[in-house]
Amino acid sequence: MTDRTSFNASEITFDVIIIGAGINGAGIARDAAMRGLKVLLLDKGDIGSGTSSWSTRLIHGGLRYLEHGEFGLVRESLREREVLLTIAPHLVRPLPIVIPIYENARRGLWTIRTGMIAYDALSLGKTLPRHRILSRAEALQQEPGLNPEGLNGAAVYYDAQVEFAERLVLENVLSATAHGAIALTYARVTDFLFADGAIPGVNFTNELNEEKLSARARIIVNAAGPWVDRVLGQSAASSPRLIGGTKGSHIIVASFPGAPSRALYTEAETDRRPFFIIPWNGQYLIGTTDVRYNDDLDRVQIDPDEIDYLLRETNRLFPHANLTREGILYTYSGVRPLPFTEDKNERSITRRHFIREHPRWQNVLSIVGGKLTTYRSLAEQAVDLIVKKLGRGPSECTTAKVPLPGAGPDLNTIEREFKESGTFSPLVSERLVRIYGTRATELCELVSQDASLGETFNREGDAIAAEVVFSFTQEMAATLADCLLRRTMVGLNPSRGVGDDLAAAQIALKHLGWSESRAQDELENYRKEVQRQG
Secondary structure (H helix, E strand, O other), X not given: OOOHHHOOHHHOEEEEEEEOOOHHHHHHHHHHHHOOOOEEEEXXXXXXXXXXXXXXXXXXXXXXXXXXXXXXXXXXXXXXHHHHHHHOOXXXXXXXXXXXXXXXXXXXXXXXXXXXXXXXXXXXXXXOOOOEEEEHHHHHHXXXXXXXXXXXXXXXXXXXXXXXXXXXXXXXXXXXHHOOOEEEOOEEEEEEEEEOOEEEEEEEEEOOOOXXXXXXXXXXXXXXXXXXXXXXXXXXXXXXXXXXXXEEEEEEEOOOOOOOOOEEEEEOOOOOOEEEEEEEOOEEEEEOOOEEOOOOOOOOOOOHHHHHXXXXXXXXXXXXXXXXXXXXXXXXXXXXXXXXXXXXXXXXXXXXXXXXXXXXXXXXXXXXXXXHHHHHHHHHHHHHHHHHHOOOOOOOOOOOOOOOOOOOOOHHHHHHHHHHOOOOOHHHHHHHHHHHHHHHHXXXXXXXXXXXXXXXXXXXXXXXXXXXXXXXXXOOOOOHHHHHHHOOOHHHOOOOOOOHHHHHHHHHHHHOOOOHHHHHHHHHHHHXXXXXXX
């Protein structure tokens, strides 16, 4: 963990500065640090606080990419899905998905069956079950809430879910820092340094105290997601537009009449676009939309017509649901950092990633595109290129073999022993292991030192006070929002942590030395962030 007060970036020449601590930047930082490079990771906000936390939270092979002939991307995605199931089994878990097949749909029974066969063929050696085709009767028996009108049957296949994508990003950063990387959050890059056709460093501002800082490196990686062009715009030199992002929005609802027991992947009647209805975090996640976006990247919100679209399509598929706006618990929206194009509709824009070199600046790379599923292979490709540019000899990438911090080789044993120990209630034990994996034992150690840290503080009664302390002392949280939204995950519960934030602030007052004024400021800022997100 990096202590800002003892760190002077200007005294170090790094091998690589990475701008952006989303999943791509975090993955690159981890790989580079594990290969022995000196790494500085900067983000204008918190770790994983941008696009990475606004996805549909799937680790998937890209079934729909088959329609666009992107077989290479599907193979890569399926391979990386297997890797993540191995190196992060506490965060990435198998997910059965049902595709109902209706008359007059653009994708009929034979199209779906052909796609399923191809999907299985491209993932030879996978650990997940193969697909199955269900008859109409079998589909209704397994998912009785489905609209029976025009239903011909269904397909069932497996992908994977990363329930808390925020923690997947975090654990990559924790691994990077454990291997010597320095990571600074709330560090906004303001401009570049220039010298002889290269950019030898950056100036940045500590957003928490307005301190002006600078750092130098031999390679600069712009992994700012949808903000890539904005970062390049600070160079005072024109460059072609790289990002043409589209907005994806989701609604979160409680269980509803007829709600599916498994995830559903279906076709919207309105525009024939596929969307998901997924059991998630004790709620249902419904999305996503796909619309062009050219507005404020720091104020991305769902539009009324997107809400109507998702409600209408869900109610059509589940006639007894009767979902309304009043039943929405909250929403979230993000912008996909897709390659810029003027002549393609949203659905046909490639989901492949690109590592752009800049002829104008010999040592700058920009990351375009990318997704949760393939972040690790993107990082491997980027670091291979970085190593080459640095003039180093070939170095082995080990990120596909080394587990992330919460996924030690004894995860199953620790999970069983943890639950059998009786230290916490079954509800608390299950949740701690689901979020922290093997690192849940570190929370036990905190509680053994102070029993009051074992008390629950949220209305669901499954989050303990030690988690608040742990998020600030061991997981780089800098604000209450970091703690609740991207560490303890309490802020993603139905209440969005409103009310629980008061209890968390009191824990910080008692155990972290917060002043009353800081606690009040943190509460106000947290409520504003939650309200802004919807």
